[in-house]
Amino acid sequence: MTIQPFELQTNTTSKPKSIQVDGSRSDHHTYDDSYPFSYHLPHRHTQPDPIAARSNTSVADEYELTDPPVEQPIHPLVELGQHIIYGEHESARENANLNGDSFSGKMSRLGSEYSKWYTEQHMLPAPIAEAVRANRLYIHDLDHYALGTTNCIFIPFERLLCQGFSSGNGSLRTPNSIMTAMAQVAIIFQCQQNSQFGGVAANKLDYDLAPYVTRSFRKHLRKGLHYLGEWHRTAAQSPELQQATADALERLLAGAEMSDARLAKQYPLAYGYALEETRSETFQAAESLIHNLNTMSSRGGGQIPFTSINYGTCTSLEGRLVVESLLAATVRGLGHGETPIFPIQIFKCKRGINQQPGDPNYDLFLKAIDCSSKRLYPNFANLDAPLNLEHVVPGDPDTEFATMGCRTRVIADRFGRNHLSGKGNLSFNTINLVKLGIDYGVHQGLNAEADEHGFRQALDQCMELAAQALLHRYRIQAAQPAKASDFMMREGIWEGGEQLAPDEPVGELLKHGTLSIGFIGLAECMKALYGKHHGEDSHVHERALELIAYMRQACDALSERHRLNFSLMATPAEGLSGKFVRLDRQHYGSIDGVTDREYYTNSFHVPVYYEISAARKIQLEAPFHHYCNAGAISYIELDGNARHNAPAMIRIVQYALEQNISYFSINHPIDRCTACGHEGMIGSHCPACGSSETDVHIARLRRVTGYLTGDYQTRFNPAKQAEVRDRLKHHGETVTQDEHLRLHP
Numbered sequence: 001m002t003i004q005p006f007e008l009q010t011n012t013t014s015k016p017k018s019i020q021v022d023g024s025r026s027d028h029h030t031y032d033d034s035y036p037f038s039y040h041l042p043h044r045h046t047q048p049d050p051i052a053a054r055s056n057t058s059v060a061d062e063y064e065l066t067d068p069p070v071e072q073p074i075h076p077l078v079e080l081g082q083h084i085i086y087g088e089h090e091s092a093r094e095n096a097n098l099n100g101d102s103f104s105g106k107m108s109r110l111g112s113e114y115s116k117w118y119t120e121q122h123m124l125p126a127p128i129a130e131a132v133r134a135n136r137l138y139i140h141d142l143d144h145y146a147l148g149t150t151n152c153i154f155i156p157f158e159r160l161l162c163q164g165f166s167s168g169n170g171s172l173r174t175p176n177s178i179m180t181a182m183a184q185v186a187i188i189f190q191c192q193q194n195s196q197f198g199g200v201a202a203n204k205l206d207y208d209l210a211p212y213v214t215r216s217f218r219k220h221l222r223k224g225l226h227y228l229g230e231w232h233r234t235a236a237q238s239p240e241l242q243q244a245t246a247d248a249l250e251r252l253l254a255g256a257e258m259s260d261a262r263l264a265k266q267y268p269l270a271y272g273y274a275l276e277e278t279r280s281e282t283f284q285a286a287e288s289l290i291h292n293l294n295t296m297s298s299r300g301g302g303q304i305p306f307t308s309i310n311y312g313t314c315t316s317l318e319g320r321l322v323v324e325s326l327l328a329a330t331v332r333g334l335g336h337g338e339t340p341i342f343p344i345q346i347f348k349c350k351r352g353i354n355q356q357p358g359d360p361n362y363d364l365f366l367k368a369i370d371c372s373s374k375r376l377y378p379n380f381a382n383l384d385a386p387l388n389l390e391h392v393v394p395g396d397p398d399t400e401f402a403t404m405g406c407r408t409r410v411i412a413d414r415f416g417r418n419h420l421s422g423k424g425n426l427s428f429n430t431i432n433l434v435k436l437g438i439d440y441g442v443h444q445g446l447n448a449e450a451d452e453h454g455f456r457q458a459l460d461q462c463m464e465l466a467a468q469a470l471l472h473r474y475r476i477q478a479a480q481p482a483k484a485s486d487f488m489m490r491e492g493i494w495e496g497g498e499q500l501a502p503d504e505p506v507g508e509l510l511k512h513g514t515l516s517i518g519f520i521g522l523a524e525c526m527k528a529l530y531g532k533h534h535g536e537d538s539h540v541h542e543r544a545l546e547l548i549a550y551m552r553q554a555c556d557a558l559s560e561r562h563r564l565n566f567s568l569m570a571t572p573a574e575g576l577s578g579k580f581v582r583l584d585r586q587h588y589g590s591i592d593g594v595t596d597r598e599y600y601t602n603s604f605h606v607p608v609y610y611e612i613s614a615a616r617k618i619q620l621e622a623p624f625h626h627y628c629n630a631g632a633i634s635y636i637e638l639d640g641n642a643r644h645n646a647p648a649m650i651r652i653v654q655y656a657l658e659q660n661i662s663y664f665s666i667n668h669p670i671d672r673c674t675a676c677g678h679e680g681m682i683g684s685h686c687p688a689c690g691s692s693e694t695d696v697h698i699a700r701l702r703r704v705t706g707y708l709t710g711d712y713q714t715r716f717n718p719a720k721q722a723e724v725r726d727r728l729k730h731h732g733e734t735v736t737q738d739e740h741l742r743l744h745p
């Protein structure tokens, strides 16, 4: 008699179509059951029983006594589960900030992969599924499609901190100090992250936190006045006089401001004490915020919340102190001095506020540059770019441009909410421009010249399918009850959500968010269409710009037609850049400069492997920013000496701002010797302690699609590792000799 080995074994006998999903499919949207979508997996016919393989003999021996096992087709989902459980699945590194090897990471992947499978099999309308399968379209965060989760949001911190909030398990009062306020900011980020799958951001954290610096200052001033003897209430006074003195103190404290010169004059000791204590408390608060945002996990899978904070334009002493402290804490680093991965920090650059000597926050801009040279953050947002000026209301910082760290941008709303906080992006789909380029370009050898007409028609189809997919998903999202995104709706993080009953669908409220259509591989698309990419040839650059302008017009037209906010995104393509090219190479073979690398170039970027000056790269990419109203970012790669060359960094950043780049960042490698803590560029040996990379771990920090990641050699997927290897660096010295950058000091 044989022992039935394990359930694992018996399940593998089920055939692809035999697993029935229960009848719980909702009927408020349509799908096509006949669509024969199959899962793409690495090819493996049989799966050795991993348990038997690891044990010594007993179970394996039992097999020997029975008939040889008949090879049965394994259901793709079962095979996928095995890949994840035994740690062989590529999805382990799909997201650079998720530890796919951990228990919680695997648990999360299992749920996620099932959810994708279910969506592909039972939800996606046939033409959309077909476009995905044909590698023309990519649906981001497909694992959240069926649930109707939304993407990202700018959080109205000002209101939450002022009114207090409930995490769901308990309520919090408005903070009375900057220390508590920053702790609450971390809690709010964490709570909100559970309501969405993308980023959570603060669009004006300096303004939001300034009032709590004041509260701390008043608290310290009270102590100072009391203990330093500058406010007297003597026993000799009558009770009435004592009461009057006490009342006067409360009035004084209620109106006390850090910037009040009279306070400094009348109570120099107490004022000096309060100032010093407030500075020290704010720094500690900032340090603990940054530590919290790098250590607390959210969602299944041990993911750190994807947090971004924008700041830099608040000119009050209190707001400035917040920024100064965040920068100082970032430079100081984490426990062992490591570079913090989160939050993504974005310094908002604005002429007249922080761009020239004499501007009130120019000193903060210099500190931001210094911090960026050491820690890669902050990035730089351009408030003066024409695209970002459109909805600015003077005096209302909630209308100032800010961005999710990954680049997502939401300001305009056809329903009038033209401010940032309280809304976000709902979802986005990306078009594979390269495939269209190959089909209609000169590279296949079929056409003597590019078939631009055919290309446009195919692009129109893709745009339409991308829009239909967003609309289909939007209907699923809008049908979800408020309680599904509990914190976000109950606390009104999404503006108006607080008015919904828990079972009420979020419906109409979501119309204020954006539906974004993204694109990838403009460079390879141009190469395939015309034989050159837009960095190589000015005519091709014109064509490329026309193409992106056309896509933006198409998004605007979709907005009119569907009365929703469609926008164009320069896609940050983390897992996607390798997927598209792998499938295209299978189909078309290796095409020079098109499918011959392991990745497609991000959005409209000039390829990282193309040799070009920093200024020229900026000039070529800048005009594209104007059309990408759902967000774009440009990078310049510097070598490891960037950290010692602040003047070069200032020139590059300001040149990018002048060229109207909307969101900008400088990449440079930061290696860290884990033996001695030395940071900088480290080759095979640490220059400080001499350790070899074969003996001690050298952590190599790099940026991937807007986010930093701990060590690119272990956390990046193979396509992104290849891209990092190919990145050509500009040298600090040659940058300052670049004639364009010299002309614009």
Ligand SMILES: [Zn+2]
Pocket: 673, 674, 675, 676, 677, 678, 686, 687, 688, 689, 690, 691
């Ligand atoms: Zn060392």
